[in-house]
Amino acid sequence: MSNLSRSTRTRKPACRSAGGIVAAQSRRAAEIGAQILAEGGDAVDAATAVSFALGVVEPWMSGPAGGGAMMVFRADEGRAYAVDYGMRSPAGLDPRDFPLSGEGVASDLFAWKRVADDRNLEGASAVAVPGTVDGIGLAHGRWGRMSWADLVRPAASLAREGLSVDWYAALIIASSARALSRDADAAALFLEDGVFPPIGSWTALSDIRLPFHRMADTLEAIAAGGPREFHEGDVGRELARDVEAKGGSLRFEDLATYRAALQTPLSFAALGGRLHATPELTAGPTLRDTFAGFSAEAGGLAGLADALSAAYETRLSTMGDHESPKAPGSTSHFSVVDKHGNMVAMTQTLLSVFGSKIVSPSTGLLLNNGIMWFDPEQGRPNSLAGGKRCLMNVCPVLGERSDGARFALGASGGRKILPAVAQLSRMLLGGADLDTAFHAPRIDVSGGGTIIADEMLAEGDLAALRKRHEVRTAPRTVFPYAFACPSAVMREGSENSGATEIAAPWADAVAEAAGSA
Template structure:
């Protein structure tokens, strides 16, 4: 047993929940959640709300996700009594060449566990970028399942981008962690490293052209992004920087819509994006836990946590056998959930992969771009080897919607690379196995296990639980932290069909996270240049 935090953080972390009978939105930034909840207030549904939230994150949490990213979404359609999944993952350029990524044995492995390459070309800079799917995915969801016009849904994001990002200590932390990568790109450096140093609290960052790009998307949707005037700007910037992404690559991009993976557990049906996400591991973890604990005790016991830890180790072992080396440790990604008064519910997780992605901000659009080439192996002959036009087919993202008796009961997702699926599944299991509220489950101590030789555990667990787990595993005892987040960053919400009450909250470790109830979107005044929110 190791204690890794004798001199570490000394905080008690809690976060408030938002409650409403008219719906709620939970996200990693509470202003983005407010942008989403405003759509509910204006008569929109949960899909309108999640799309507004996702776009708003471009302006308030640009380091985690955005126009240059990709992801998954699960939607529960209350009237139709069915769930749909959307895969809008990134795709390699059609002209991808392994010779662009020569292995450098002197470099450490990438966050995905693949060999490092010369100049970190698979994790930093223009050649680490895949065709982004975010705009296609969000537009697909809004067009097919939303109720409001795109300009209305995107108005808060545009206003936030016009205003600029008010820098606090948490923003400075995010920038400081990635300062070296950001310094490689002149546009990113000018935005995030004024004077050559990370932006400091009480300053304001403006991302040039981002508001104009959002407005262009609001007017032209995915058509302009992938096949129109905006596509021309994007490809021009990419190719000028050394990317092989072409106009044909953008024009060929597709969103995959399909029936999500469904798994039954104690009367619930959990819907996830399936085997390309963390959903298959979630299914295997729950099945293993159910077999070992067919009738749960009234409250979790030390044996409960032994079962959960063994189930996580089991599913991760199977995953690594299936996929080879994929050990994502990325600190990026943003997860959010929404529910409306009609019972429609959405879970969305999307990402730039690593924090600030490639570190590249495209000069003609203000878009921060992903580094998802690092999902692929630079060596020939492996299932994950880079091949032109290949789509990301293995991710830890695990947005989950849980349904019982024909009603969506809760939605949960998280950011945090390998930490995502264990955290999401524990929160879900605590609610299903022990009847915990979403608020109680989010605040409960967690452990993390991914078949890596040890199990990390929060010291808030009882001494009996620690002793029981120490008999079976090598333990790393580490408390929850604001940084680094050792147990993922979870966003979740629930809805009680009997009362209609919706409850949402974000992880206690996320100081800027939160949930919001329906209300008009209003920006807090920051000066005389305050923009109006306009459709």
């Protein structure tokens, strides 16, 4: 039984404004995005700045060397777009380099059979071809109004300042200190004496900063050279050279040939409104299946739990997604709305916390472990192979209600993402505002056989769930997360609002300054 208080109540009021709003997992990154909006930037401009800033202020979650997907709504066109920038396996990857160990299942996110030396989980052999920079570059090239350099340089300045290590950053670093110590470059960047997590005195404010000077240089190069600098320029060459030196299969040619894709969204009716999601190799199709199997009349929370369970069973059997529902994943999600009603819901990830647990010394970037997304057994729906796209759990979504209200929504949290997005979409389509929806107790139905329910749920809801499912209760806490970490923005008439997960200590929604351009 938990020792945590059961009388504590956490509230984080939604932000409201006639101007634009950024809702992100880091307030510092959200402030940078809000400043871009105040300077006259489009929602995509703000998203570009926030994407790079998040790679500095929470580098263990996402960054330039990761991947993901986004949804974009253009108010002037009245339509939605999907952008896919998921990772893929290097062309030269050989599945024979990932022999099964015969020692049970993997120790991280996925319940695959274990690979010898965890080569698909940690180290350079786990690094997939990243796509985040090309994805945000594609969106900026089509819809951005401000210069690319002016949007990337705020992140470079953050990196030059270094990361301030408060209690939350210290907790995250400590949780992966053993793995980080196995890579000399990661240990030098994140650990004291290459061994210990940086932890300040518990009785005073922390003045510890991690120096990210090499990362700052890399971001300056990307600012000056444009998004393809990461893939075709010196940054890409140095990153690929570092991965090869550490024993990985990623090569410069993999980076140079990578292209993000502009896609037609998966759009479907739901609860009298419509949802627009990413169409391929994400949780978008599973979200559609969830609402196809959910009856609002018969529904309630128990009905949604049934629909999520059925949708996940289909995903597990046909798409090869066998991620452990206990694992949180390493992901950043943020949502943006500008004063004109343009919206972005963007998710970016390294996959595991700290990704592959290695740092590229030439670029200062943490590298992803996207190879873990593949089943190391051959002959499966998602088996490991060279030059193959990864199956992701990301689920950025745009929604439109029958009364004209719109929202952009998504979350971090691995397989916990879909249940959170489905529940929040259900509430928002049903007429709830962001404040009500984000403070409502949630459940997690991730295909693991047991439903995790917020211990603040009403007894009637818990009883209904227990009639058909095994249920365990858990609090919404900072660490570990029993539920996903969502962020959303909404537009009702000419007023915008934004909200983030109430238990996330760094997350916040920030509005652009009043009277801005």
